[in-house]
Amino acid sequence: MEPLIYPTVAICALFLSVACGNGSSMIGTDAATTAGNGGSAFGGTGGGSLAGAGGATPDGGHNSPTGGAGGQGGTVNLSGGARAGSGGTPGSGGAADSGTHTITEFTISAAYCAPNGITAGSDGNLWFTEFLGNRIGRITTAGAITEFSIPTGASNPYGIARGPDDNLWFVEASGNKIGRITTIGSITEFPLPTAGSVPYSIVSGPDGEVWFSENNSKIGQISTTGTVTEFVVPAAVGSETTGAKPRGIAAGPDGNLWFTNQGGGFVGYISTSGIITQFKVPTTGSQPYDITTGPDGNLWFTESASSKVARITTTGTVTGFSLPSSGASPLIITKGPNSTLWFTENFSNSIGRIATNGIISEYPLPT
Secondary structure, eight states, rough: OOOOOSSSSEEEEEEEEEOTTTTTTEEEEEEOEEEEESOOOEEOOOOOTOOOOOOOOOOOOOOOOEEOOOOOOOOOOOESSOOSSSSSOOTTTOOOOOOOEEEEEEEEEETTTEEEEEETTTTEEEEEEEEETTTEEETTTTTTTTEOOSSTOOOOOOEEEOTSSSSSSEEETTTTTEEEOTTTTOOEEESEEEEEEEEEEEOOOTTTEEEETTTEEEEEETTTTOOEEEOOOOOOOOOOSSOEEEEEEEEESSSSSEEEEEEEEEEEEOOOOOOEEEEOOOSTTOOEEEEEEEEEESSSEEEEETTEEEEOEEEEEEEEEEEETOOOEEEEEESSTTTTTEEEEETTTTTEEHHHHHHHEEEOOOO
């Protein structure tokens, strides 16, 4: 498992967690206003470590960016849209973004805590993991932060999701456990049967269970009472590495759980009965990372090594879209409003947006 030494972000609608290698640890929120046909609210509960809460965002847009520097309050105004990416053609949502985005950052008390996954809770707050701080955090929409220590030391919590029982479920990548935290902060841990499984992402499944990826070749399922079942992901024909390395996981529109196989260069799905199917990503060495269900009924995923965002249909047809910033290394992705998806760019320190017609916009973070 690679260390978190570069600025990385995880989007939660207009809230995002920022893990900075320079010692600053923050949670950010992006408030947006639009001209023209206006913005629609991000809302509801998302899959995996992503969810929506509050705010609004503009429709369309692919012009060159202009951005003001952030002041002491940690805000930055981005006016006039953003850069266009290759692939796709402008449709009804492809007009220039004439809105203003204001990014506000909230500092976590402990430096180097590396906030990572984030999701919306049943209590109306946002919940996030502190990968290096070994805590689960809660932040209100006004920015008040409360932290809860995980009983297992150095557990490296990563993904987090709202479960079917309205508790928050998270993975412990180094602790080799799945954790559950109530909205009042009570934590219960469940050990995984396979040593060194390295759980990463987690999502509430359509079957009322919680599903998670294990970077050591498995997909896991845990009941709300703590019973764990594991399914081996085979190294498919044409794999680029020895053994599978599942990373992102999402509940698909077809009732299956979709996942990225980062090491093998595949995207696949597992049925709730454990049947696995995989599809090869066309770009060699792409390292597919995160995945989410899009507003168009397809699955969308990031290719961290090839700097692309890609779309895959439920029948396995893949279309890739290159980012304007070369070497951006897109990581986390989530569904947004107005036929868009939002994603993080690890190395370019930006937030990206892609419309379902393939138009890409990028917005720099203030820090």
